[in-house]
Amino acid sequence: MVERFLKVINKEVRGIHQAAYLLGAFAIVSQLLALLRDRLFASAFGAGETLDMYYAAFRLPDLLFAGVTSLLSVYVLIPFFAEKIGEGRQRARAFLNSMLTGYLVLMGVASLLVFIFAPFVLPKIFSGALGHSSELVLLCRILLIQPILLGLSSLLGTVTQFNRKFFLYSLSPILYNVGIILGVVFLYPQMGNAGLVWGVVLGAFLHLAIQIPYTLSTGFFPYPTVRFSFSEFWKAAVLSLPRTIALSANQIALLVITSLASGIATGSIAIFNLALNLQAVPLAIIGVSYSVAAFPTLARLFSEGNREAFFAQITAASRHIVFWSFPTLALFIVLRAQIVRTILGAGAFDWDDTRLTAAAVALFIVSLLAQSLVLLLVRGYYAAGKTATPLIVNVTSALLSIVFCFGLLHIFETSSSFAHFIESLLRVSGIPGTAILMLPLGYCLAQIINASLLLILFERDLNRFAHELLPGVVQSFGASVFMGFVAYLLLNILDNVFDIQTLAGIFSQGLFAGLGGIVAGIALLRLLKNRELAEIISSTRSRIFSTPAVAPNEVEPKV
Numbered sequence: 001m002v003e004r005f006l007k008v009i010n011k012e013v014r015g016i017h018q019a020a021y022l023l024g025a026f027a028i029v030s031q032l033l034a035l036l037r038d039r040l041f042a043s044a045f046g047a048g049e050t051l052d053m054y055y056a057a058f059r060l061p062d063l064l065f066a067g068v069t070s071l072l073s074v075y076v077l078i079p080f081f082a083e084k085i086g087e088g089r090q091r092a093r094a095f096l097n098s099m100l101t102g103y104l105v106l107m108g109v110a111s112l113l114v115f116i117f118a119p120f121v122l123p124k125i126f127s128g129a130l131g132h133s134s135e136l137v138l139l140c141r142i143l144l145i146q147p148i149l150l151g152l153s154s155l156l157g158t159v160t161q162f163n164r165k166f167f168l169y170s171l172s173p174i175l176y177n178v179g180i181i182l183g184v185v186f187l188y189p190q191m192g193n194a195g196l197v198w199g200v201v202l203g204a205f206l207h208l209a210i211q212i213p214y215t216l217s218t219g220f221f222p223y224p225t226v227r228f229s230f231s232e233f234w235k236a237a238v239l240s241l242p243r244t245i246a247l248s249a250n251q252i253a254l255l256v257i258t259s260l261a262s263g264i265a266t267g268s269i270a271i272f273n274l275a276l277n278l279q280a281v282p283l284a285i286i287g288v289s290y291s292v293a294a295f296p297t298l299a300r301l302f303s304e305g306n307r308e309a310f311f312a313q314i315t316a317a318s319r320h321i322v323f324w325s326f327p328t329l330a331l332f333i334v335l336r337a338q339i340v341r342t343i344l345g346a347g348a349f350d351w352d353d354t355r356l357t358a359a360a361v362a363l364f365i366v367s368l369l370a371q372s373l374v375l376l377l378v379r380g381y382y383a384a385g386k387t388a389t390p391l392i393v394n395v396t397s398a399l400l401s402i403v404f405c406f407g408l409l410h411i412f413e414t415s416s417s418f419a420h421f422i423e424s425l426l427r428v429s430g431i432p433g434t435a436i437l438m439l440p441l442g443y444c445l446a447q448i449i450n451a452s453l454l455l456i457l458f459e460r461d462l463n464r465f466a467h468e469l470l471p472g473v474v475q476s477f478g479a480s481v482f483m484g485f486v487a488y489l490l491l492n493i494l495d496n497v498f499d500i501q502t503l504a505g506i507f508s509q510g511l512f513a514g515l516g517g518i519v520a521g522i523a524l525l526r527l528l529k530n531r532e533l534a535e536i537i538s539s540t541r542s543r544i545f546s547t548p549a550v551a552p553n554e555v556e557p558k559v
Helices: 002-009 016-045 049-057 059-067 074-087 089-125 134-143 145-162 166-191 193-209 212-218 230-262 268-303 307-334 336-344 351-365 368-383 388-414 416-425 434-461 465-494 503-527 531-544
Strands: none
Touching: 016 049, 016 166, 016 268, 016 336, 049 059, 049 134, 049 193, 049 230, 049 268, 059 089, 059 134, 059 145, 059 230, 074 089, 074 145, 074 230, 074 268, 089 134, 089 145, 089 230, 134 145, 134 193, 145 166, 145 193, 145 212, 145 268, 166 193, 230 268, 230 388, 230 434, 268 307, 268 336, 268 351, 268 368, 268 434, 307 336, 307 351, 307 368, 307 465, 307 503, 307 531, 336 351, 336 503, 351 434, 368 388, 368 434, 388 416, 388 434, 416 434, 465 503, 465 531, 503 531
C-alpha cells in the first residue's frame, strides 16, 4: 500500500493541459480545506478582534517571506538548476547547497531583526488597541518560523518541479491547510490564540516534509556547506531581485491596506481577508494551475530558442484562463450571498458579516481574469529571463492599489452620495463599517491595470497575441453573461422553493441556480463551436480512455 502510494505521488506528468488539470484538481482539494479552515475561523470567532489580530500577525512575516524567501523561488531557480544539470550532477548539488547556505544566513539575520523590533513597529502600523497588543507581538514572532520552512520547501520544489512531479508538488498546500485546521481544532483549545499560529507553523512544516523523501532519493537534497559559492548565490539573487522587489511591493501594499482596515471598524481586517481568501479559490484553480503547469515547458522552449512554440504555449494557456475566468466571475457575482453564507455562515459569523463579506468578494472577483493572466504572463517573462518588465508593472500596480485605497476611502467618507451608491449597488445599506469595501475595490482596479499593461507589452512582442485571444474572450464573455442571467432568474424562482433560512436551503438554492446557469452557458458555447470547450472535451476523453497525450517535452532531461 505504501509503495503504491509513493509510486502515485512520484508520477511524472507531461503535457500542459494534463498538468494544469492535475494541479487544478489538487488546488480544488487544497482550497476546500482552506474553506473549511475559514469556516472554522468564522464560526468560532466571527468577524471580530480575534481574527483581526490573527490576520494582522501575518503581515510582517509575509513581508519577510516576500523579501527573502522569494530568492529561492522555483521560477528563478529552475533555469539555473537546468543549466547546472547540463554541467553535471555534482555542479547541480553544489548549486543547491550554496543556495541553501546563503538563504539560511540571510533569513536568520532578517528574522532576528523582525523578532527584536516587532514591539516597536507594530504600534506604528495598526490603529488602536490592536497595534499595542502584546499578544499581537507574540503571534507575529511565532509566525516568523513559517517563512523559513516555506523557503526550504521552495528550494526542494526546484527538484520536484524540474522533474514534473506535479502530484507530489500539489500535496504541499493541502498539507499546509491540514496543519492550520489541526491548530484550530486541537491547539487553540489548549493554547489560546497562540495555538492558531502554531497550527500555521505545523502546516508549513508539513509543506516541507512531503517533498523530503523524493528529493533525498534523487541525490539532490541540499545541505549547508562551508564551501559556499557566493558568486552563484549572488547571480541567482540578482536575477531574483526584480521578483523579490515586486513581491515585497505587493506585501507592502497589503500591509498598508491592513493598516487602513484596522482604522475602520472592528472586524474589518477579518472581512477583507476572508473575502480575499474566498476569491483565492478560483484564482488558485485557474490562474495558479495553468501558470505552474506551463512554466517548466516555457523555460525549456525559450532556452532552446523555440520562440514560436514558447508563444504558442503562452497563448494556449491564456485562452483557457479566459475560458474559465468569465463564467466563474459571473457565477460568483450572482451567487455571492449563497456562497458566503454556505461557506462561512455559522456560529459567530452573523448576517451583517455575511453581507459585507459577500460584497467584498464580488469586488475582488471582478479582477479574477486579470490576476490569473498576471500569474501566467509574469512566469512567461521569467522563463525568458526578462525580469525588468514584470518588476516595473507589478511595483506600479502595488503603488496604485495603495493610492486607490486611500483615495476611495477619502471619497467614501466625504461624499454621502458616493457612499450611498456603493451601498445600494452591493446591497449593504444600514450595515456599520461599509467603508471596508473601498479596499477590495482599490485592490481590484490596480490588478486590472496590472494585467492590461502586461497584455499590451506581450502584444508588442507577439503582434498576433490579442488576435488569438479575441474570439475566446468574446464567446466566453457572452456565454458568461447568459449564464449569470439564467442563474439569477433561477435564484429568484428557487427563493420560493427552498427555505433559505437554513443552511441546506440556501446551499440548495445556490447549487441548482448555479448548475442551471452552467448548463445554459455550455449549451451556448456548443452552439458557438467554442474552441476551448472542444479542447477540454478532447483532453478529458483522452484521459478517460487512456489515450497517450502528445507532449511537447518528451525529451526533457530528468535528474
